[in-house]
Amino acid sequence: MTALASDAHRGRNRAGDRDTAVVLGLDVGGSSVKHLLARADSSMSEPPTPLARGRNATPISAPAEALAAIAETIRGDRALARLVLSIPGIVDEENGVVIRSANIPALDGSPLGSQLETALGVPVDVINDGHAAAVAEASWGAGAGIDDVFVLALGTGIAGAHVIDGRVVTGAHGSAGELGHITIDPLGRACSCGRRGCLETIIGAPALRDAWTEVGGRGGPEALFEAFAQGDGAATAIVRRASSALAEAILTLCAVVDPGGIVIGGGLAQAPHHLVTLAERYVRERATFHRVPPIVPATLGGWAGANGTVLTALRRQRVAG
Amino acid sequence: MTALASDAHRGRNRAGDRDTAVVLGLDVGGSSVKHLLARADSSMSEPPTPLARGRNATPISAPAEALAAIAETIRGDRALARLVLSIPGIVDEENGVVIRSANIPALDGSPLGSQLETALGVPVDVINDGHAAAVAEASWGAGAGIDDVFVLALGTGIAGAHVIDGRVVTGAHGSAGELGHITIDPLGRACSCGRRGCLETIIGAPALRDAWTEVGGRGGPEALFEAFAQGDGAATAIVRRASSALAEAILTLCAVVDPGGIVIGGGLAQAPHHLVTLAERYVRERATFHRVPPIVPATLGGWAGANGTVLTALRRQRVAG
Numbered sequence: 001m002t003a004l005a006s007d008a009h010r011g012r013n014r015a016g017d018r019d020t021a022v023v024l025g026l027d028v029g030g031s032s033v034k035h036l037l038a039r040a041d042s043s044m045s046e047p048p049t050p051l052a053r054g055r056n057a058t059p060i061s062a063p064a065e066a067l068a069a070i071a072e073t074i075r076g077d078r079a080l081a082r083l084v085l086s087i088p089g090i091v092d093e094e095n096g097v098v099i100r101s102a103n104i105p106a107l108d109g110s111p112l113g114s115q116l117e118t119a120l121g122v123p124v125d126v127i128n129d130g131h132a133a134a135v136a137e138a139s140w141g142a143g144a145g146i147d148d149v150f151v152l153a154l155g156t157g158i159a160g161a162h163v164i165d166g167r168v169v170t171g172a173h174g175s176a177g178e179l180g181h182i183t184i185d186p187l188g189r190a191c192s193c194g195r196r197g198c199l200e201t202i203i204g205a206p207a208l209r210d211a212w213t214e215v216g217g218r219g220g221p222e223a224l225f226e227a228f229a230q231g232d233g234a235a236t237a238i239v240r241r242a243s244s245a246l247a248e249a250i251l252t253l254c255a256v257v258d259p260g261g262i263v264i265g266g267g268l269a270q271a272p273h274h275l276v277t278l279a280e281r282y283v284r285e286r287a288t289f290h291r292v293p294p295i296v297p298a299t300l301g302g303w304a305g306a307n308g309t310v311l312t313a314l315r316r317q318r319v320a321g
Numbered sequence: 322m323t324a325l326a327s328d329a330h331r332g333r334n335r336a337g338d339r340d341t342a343v344v345l346g347l348d349v350g351g352s353s354v355k356h357l358l359a360r361a362d363s364s365m366s367e368p369p370t371p372l373a374r375g376r377n378a379t380p381i382s383a384p385a386e387a388l389a390a391i392a393e394t395i396r397g398d399r400a401l402a403r404l405v406l407s408i409p410g411i412v413d414e415e416n417g418v419v420i421r422s423a424n425i426p427a428l429d430g431s432p433l434g435s436q437l438e439t440a441l442g443v444p445v446d447v448i449n450d451g452h453a454a455a456v457a458e459a460s461w462g463a464g465a466g467i468d469d470v471f472v473l474a475l476g477t478g479i480a481g482a483h484v485i486d487g488r489v490v491t492g493a494h495g496s497a498g499e500l501g502h503i504t505i506d507p508l509g510r511a512c513s514c515g516r517r518g519c520l521e522t523i524i525g526a527p528a529l530r531d532a533w534t535e536v537g538g539r540g541g542p543e544a545l546f547e548a549f550a551q552g553d554g555a556a557t558a559i560v561r562r563a564s565s566a567l568a569e570a571i572l573t574l575c576a577v578v579d580p581g582g583i584v585i586g587g588g589l590a591q592a593p594h595h596l597v598t599l600a601e602r603y604v605r606e607r608a609t610f611h612r613v614p615p616i617v618p619a620t621l622g623g624w625a626g627a628n629g630t631v632l633t634a635l636r637r638q639r640v641a642g
Contacts, residue, residue: 148493160577171579172469173612178576181610183569186506194609248504251516255499256481256577258492288515289502291494 021081022051023317024071025309027129028087030103033058033067034306035074040081044314047140047307051078063106068119082317083116084125084309086132093174096126125316131168132308133300134161137263140307141300146261150253151298152179153266154246154275156205157192162257166315180204182252184245202245203275205268211238221267225274243275247282254283254290265298273297342402343372344638345392346630348450349408351424354379354388355627356395361402365635368461368628372399384427389440403638404437405446405630407453417447446637452489453629454621455482458584461628462621467582471574472619473500474587475567475596477526478513483578487636501525503573505566523566524596526589532559542588546595564596568603575604575611586619594618 021040026033032055042048052074059066071083089101096113116124134151143149143163153159158180162169170176180200181193188197189207201207205221212224215234227235250262264276280295300307342361347354353376363369373395380387392404410422417434437445455472464470464484474480479501483490491497501521502514509518510528522528526542533545536555548556571583585597601616621628 171612172581172614173579175610175612176577176579178610181576182573184507186569195607248507252503252573253577255502256497256574258494258497260493286516289496289499291492291496293493 021079022075023082023084023310023313024074024080025306025311025313026067026071026083026085027132027303027305027309028067028085028104029058029129029305030088031058032056033070034303035070036303036306036310037074037078038310038314040314040317042310042314044139044311044318046144047136048310048314050310053306058104060104061106063104064110064112064115064119067112068116071116071120080120080122082123082125082313082320083120084127084132084313084316085112085116086127086129086305086309087112088129091126091128093125093127093131096124098126123316123320125312127309127312129305130159131161131170132306132312133265133304134163134168134308135166136300136304136308136311137265137298138163139166139311141304142263142265142296142298143261146294148260149263150177150257150259150261151263151265152269153298154203154264154268155266158200158204159266162259166311179249179253182249184248199245199249203242203268208238208242208268211241225272228274229272239274240278243278244282246275246279247286250279250283250295251286251290254287254292258291259293261293262295263298264295265300265304269297270301271297342400343396344403344405344631344634345395345401346627346634347388347392347404347406348453348624348626348630349388349406349425350379350450350626351409352379353377354391355624356391357624357627357631358395358399359631359635361635361638363631363635365460365632365639367465368457369631369635371631374627379425381425382427384425385431385433385436385440388433389437392437392441401441401443403444403446403634403641404441405448405453405634405637406433406437407448407450407626407630408433409450412447412449414446414448414452417445419447444637444641446633448630448633450626451480452482452491453627453633454586454625455484455489455629456487457621457625457629457632458586458619459484460487460632462625463584463586463617463619464582467615469581470584471498471578471580471582472584472586473590474619475524475585475589476587479521479525480587483580487632500570500574503570505569520566520570524563524589529559529563529589532562546593549595550593560595561599564599565603567596567600568607571600571604571616572607572611575608575613579612580614582614583616584619585616586621586625590618591622592618 023040025036034055036050037052038048090099097111098107101107113124113126137151138149148164150162160177160179181198183197185197189201191198191201208221228239276297344361346357355376357371358373359369411420418432419428422428434445434447458472459470469485471483481498481500502519506518510522512519512522529542549560597618
């Protein structure tokens, strides 16, 4: 938070009605910006009842100005205490700078935090979208009640975040949690990371799609899971191989990190949770010295990220006093 | 610390001379008990100059009584502020109980901490020997100056401990850091853990000895390293394979944990550090997205554990005020 924004924020709060102060979370995705508005004095022990909830199209040009306009519209005449945005990509969370955005090239390198602080006159934090979803799942979703949770998101890539006491363990260089790049098959396929046989080359959505197409299947992972559920032999082999690879990565995770719970979400982990169920079975069958914690599907779905921005806003609001 | 011991401790300190109060560290190994005695007001920023340093034979029977006698002899007439012991095996550090000791069966299940508190009248902590060595290497050894260090010990087994701000990250069930049981070769040899192809099956001392014997080599790992240094082809193949396996485990560690430094010690990592040097080269050659931190040999050698007991005693003494 810049000194300027902090002063403006305090000035606004003195003038405004503290009882109605709100925090706003914006989950900026590739196609839409989801928003959740909550009272700034909401309890952090469960998801607050939103004062507003919805989505807008993701701005392509002049994103800082467009996001400020979205925030202004949502806040209306309420006293805004803090805004938190989650962005897909690499974020310098300390300084509110988007280093590289996965889907919104116009954001690359932009000091989005300070731009929005200047525009809105309130403290603004910018966080990684995977981290946002992870803290929400850990605190308000499937990991609620466990202090030490590793959250996995299975999609095009595999994202991971270790959440202890509600905070992501980022590692010394901010790049911990890359479970998708554990080597599963040293002789396997080339991975986008430049190595070979990573978990992502077996269980990522493109890998599942390719494997399904190669055996003559039509459609993407959803069709594959449907065929698996109906007992199709080729689909069964693919889903088993993917679940087995995930199980191996989880066993490595248990050996090295020893989390108190594992929550698995993302597009590939939705109900009826075939990959999660099968991977959990393999983990329990193969574990020896490992302390295998509960392995459960995520529960917040596509709103995990937005919940994480609100949770982060509430936490930082408390710390800022 | 029990209430009784705490009272006894305070009473002794009131009566004694605070300026000469000391802390004692005992590193209880399979054959000897190393001791280091230091002033209780020693700086924690570097290893203190020991007031006494030496070793006694490890007691086989009645170990609690024998260890108390050793401590009494070393303290002499000095005011002892705290004793910390490190034990090879599984330790309930919170309660000072030895769950299972690797080399001293008589200690299995014993409430060693409270036994020694009663005998000596001072607070006593019992910690795992690998944790003791790791905090010492991280704070006073090769990791000094780095906040976030993963310490590996290469010996019969492979022990690992992630040390952040001088404290071991133990995991939710106290079993984090088992880098020796990352699967390197899914089709590899059976491991003592019950799985197959773990790092330990390729780089543990017995694995190196077996591989060297199979190609007609004589002697253990030391002879293997000597033959490697002289350019022996078979030795080179074995050392390269072991270093390559270690490099793969380190790449997984960087992807999942992202430490700020990696310190490698233990019997197999002593000067001239062939395994460490080669593994570091492989890691840098193979890294893609990974943030590879400094990878350096340990510097405290066989006294790392004893230093870790003193460091732990000084830290807990500070916390206890």
